Amino acid sequence: MSNLGDLLKDVTGSNSKAVGLIGDVLGTAADISGAVGLVADVIGLFAGGDPTQAALQNILTTIQNDFHQLNADLQAENIINTYRELDDQVTSPAQAQLQQLQSNMKPDIVPCITAIDDLALNADAFTGHWQQVYDWQIFWTDLGQHYQLRRTHPDPGGLLAVDAGYGPQTPPQTAGQVFSYRYVLPDCLRMTAIFIAVAGTVDPNWVANYKTSVLTPVANFLKTIHDTILGGITQLSPGYWDGQTVSDALTPPYSFPGGAPFWSGVSQIPPLPPQPPFAPTGANIEFGAVEKYSGYSSMGNYQISFQDIPITSTDPSPFNKFQIRLLKRAIDVYQGVGLLHVWNVINSLNALVGASPMSRPSYAGWSFRKILEVSKFAANPTTKKFSLYGLAKFIRYTLPLDTKQDVLFTSFQELLSH
Numbered sequence: 364m365s366n367l368g369d370l371l372k373d374v375t376g377s378n379s380k381a382v383g384l385i386g387d388v389l390g391t392a393a394d395i396s397g398a399v400g401l402v403a404d405v406i407g408l409f410a411g412g413d414p415t416q417a418a419l420q421n422i423l424t425t426i427q428n429d430f431h432q433l434n435a436d437l438q439a440e441n442i443i444n445t446y447r448e449l450d451d452q453v454t455s456p457a458q459a460q461l462q463q464l465q466s467n468m469k470p471d472i473v474p475c476i477t478a479i480d481d482l483a484l485n486a487d488a489f490t491g492h493w494q495q496v497y498d499w500q501i502f503w504t505d506l507g508q509h510y511q512l513r514r515t516h517p518d519p520g521g522l523l524a525v526d527a528g529y530g531p532q533t534p535p536q537t538a539g540q541v542f543s544y545r546y547v548l549p550d551c552l553r554m555t556a557i558f559i560a561v562a563g564t565v566d567p568n569w570v571a572n573y574k575t576s577v578l579t580p581v582a583n584f585l586k587t588i589h590d591t592i593l594g595g596i597t598q599l600s601p602g603y604w605d606g607q608t609v610s611d612a613l614t615p616p617y618s619f620p621g622g623a624p625f626w627s628g629v630s631q632i633p634p635l636p637p638q639p640p641f642a643p644t645g646a647n648i649e650f651g652a653v654e655k656y657s658g659y660s661s662m663g664n665y666q667i668s669f670q671d672i673p674i675t676s677t678d679p680s681p682f683n684k685f686q687i688r689l690l691k692r693a694i695d696v697y698q699g700v701g702l703l704h705v706w707n708v709i710n711s712l713n714a715l716v717g718a719s720p721m722s723r724p725s726y727a728g729w730s731f732r733k734i735l736e737v738s739k740f741a742a743n744p745t746t747k748k749f750s751l752y753g754l755a756k757f758i759r760y761t762l763p764l765d766t767k768q769d770v771l772f773t774s775f776q777e778l779l780s781h
Contacts, residue, residue: 367433367501367503367504367658368503368505368658368660368662370429370432370433371429371501371502371503371657371658371659371660372658372659372660372699373425373429374422374425374426374429374430374545374657374658375545375654375657375658375659375699375700376425376659376699377418377421377422377424377425378422378544378545378546378548378549378657378700378701379699379700379701379704380418380421381415381418381419381421381422381549382548382549382552382701382704382705383701383704384408384414384415384418384549385408385415385418385549385552385553385556385704386552386701386704386705386707386708387704388404388405388407388408388556389401389405389552389555389556389559389707389708389711389712390704390707390708390710390711391404391711392711392714398563398569398570398715399563401559401563401711401715402559402560402563402564405556405559405560405563406464406560406563406564408556409461409464409465409556409557409560413458413461415549415553415556418549419546419549419550419553422446422545422546422549423443423446423447423546426439426442426443426545427439427440427443430442430501433501435501438498438499438500438501441496441499442495442499442545445492445495446546446547446550449492449546449547449550450550453478453481453482453492454478454550454553454554456474456477456478457474457475457477457478457479457554457557457558458557459474460472460474460475460557460561461557461560461561464560464561464564469565470561470564470565471561472558472561472562472565472566475554475557475558475561475562476558476576476577478554478557478558479551479554479555479558479577479581482547482550482551482554483551483555483580483581483584483585484577484580484581484584488584489584489587490540492547493542493543493544493547493588494540494541494542494543495540495541495543496539496540496541497536497539497540497541498539500541500543501658502531502532502533502534502655502658503531503532503653503655503658503659503660504528504530504531504532505528505529505530505649505662506526506528506530506531507526507528508528508649509526509527509528509628509630509647509649510524510525510526510527510630511524511525511526511527511613511625511626511629511630511631512524512525512631513525513625525625527625527626527627527628527629527630527649528627528628528649529599529627529628529649530627532597532599532653532655532658533655534595534655534656541656542591542656543656543657544588544591544592544656544657545657548588548701548705551585551588552705552708555581555708558577570715570716574716578712578715578716579712579716579718581712582709582712582713582716582718585705585708585709585712586709586721588705589702589705589706589709589721591656592654592656592657592700592702592705593697593702593724593726595654595655595656595657596652596653596654596655596693596696596697596726597652597653597654597655598651598652598689598692598693599628599649599650599651599652599653599662600628600648600650600685600689601626601627601628601629601648601650603679603682604629604648604682605672605676605677605678605679605681605682606667606669606672606673606674606675606676606677606678606681607674607675607676607677609629609646609648609667610643610646610669610674612626612629613629613630613631613643613646614642614643614674628648628649628650629646629647629648629649630646630647630649631643631645631646631647632644632645632646632647632666632668643669644668644669644670645666645667645668645669645670646666646667646669647664647665647666647667648664648665648666648667648685649662649663649664649665650662650663650664650665650685650688650689650692651663651689651692652689652692652693652695652696653696654696654699654700657700659696659699659700660696661691661692661693661695661696661699662692663688663692665685665688665763665765666763667681667763668763671762671763671764672762672763679739680757680761680762681761681762681763683737683738683739683740683761684738684757684758684761686737686738686739687734687737687738687758687779688765689737690733690734690737691779691780693726694726694727694728694729696726697724697726697727698727698728702724702726702727703727703728706721706723706724706727709721729775729776729779731749731751731754731775734754734779735749735754738754738757740753740754740757751775755772755775755778758778758779759772759778765781766778766781767781
């Protein structure tokens with residue numbers, strides 16, 4: 364894995380696996396299984412050992428290995444040391460209570476609450492362990508991956524390759540610190556799970572007794588974390604395009620005053636002209652989504668042939684279908700960083716205490732309402748109703764033909780995944 368994007372996805376992927384391991388248990392619908400069922404599920408997670416520890420160690424190993432490939436060994440060491448300090452100073456006492464429980468000895472709930480308090484409940488929790496030194500981090504960028512040929516003057520020669528990417532995607536920082544949820548998010552979920560296992564064992568009325576002091580505040584804090592990460596998901600695309608606007612931007616590739624403006628994300632096909640004057644046969648549109656805090660991304664290249672979409676075309680249909688592809692990338696990132704698991708945990712805790720569920724974010728999965736919204740697919744002018752068959756045809760047959768034409772799709776989920 365030499366690509367920066369792949370390495371960052373690998374690091375976040377190990378984090379997401381840990382979130383999923385714990386989130387799958389905590390995200391059990393508590394309104395169905397109830398408090399007793401949730402406690403039993405959590406205890407079952409830790410039965411015969413503690414797989415969450417191995418999942419957390421895998422995060423550290425992945426950071427060490429992948430940062431090494433990026434010649435960032437010192438940054439990796441600094442980051443890993445902060446996580447080890449977190450375990451030594453905050454989570455180890457709660458871990459000891461889990462071991463007591465596993466040894467059929469009566470555990471103490473106080474260390475479990477103390478750990479959760481430090482990670483999620485006290486006033487300084489968000490600015491404590493959830494912050495890292497900005498300069499230790501490696502963020503996503505596409506510099507050096509896509510180029511657009513521009514002319515430095517009106518003469519046939521003078522062609523210059525200019526970087527056509529979106530550039531570094533960096534999150535906001537405060538006083539040299541930046542929000543970071545690697546390791547801390549799964550560790551916070553792990554402490555919540557240990558609390559539930561211990562509280563449910565020693566206190567038959569644990570939900571009522573800890574609803575106000577622990578369960579509701581944890582759900583609210585996880586929503587803050589969820590929304591912060593969600594806010595870091597950025598869609599990358601060049602904006603509205605059609606055959607004519609893309610062609611005008613690339614032919615001729617002027618950059619001097621009065622010429623076509625530079626357009627990030629768009630480059631010529633073929634990338635290099637054999638001989639001026641230059642006339643591209645199509646355009647490559649880099650697009651996708653990036654979660655800025657972790658650098659997790661889902662990027663692709665949308666290729667337009669001017670033979671299929673003429674340079675005089677002003678038809679918005681290809682762009683409108685493109686919006687569905689762009690939405691899929693954002694959904695991939697939302698799920699890839701583990702936010703769907705976090706959303707399920709929040710609603711499980713809310714159901715446990717009788718609170719209203721958290722609304723479903725637009726990136727949590729596909730919905731016909733969202734697809735119709737982004738694609739501007741029109742209703743039948745007579746019946747005012749939408750045709751799902753017509754929508755499927757629009758996705759499959761609108762240029763460019765980027766779905767498999769020799770496959771009979773049996774569901775929208777299958778169609779949208781291609």
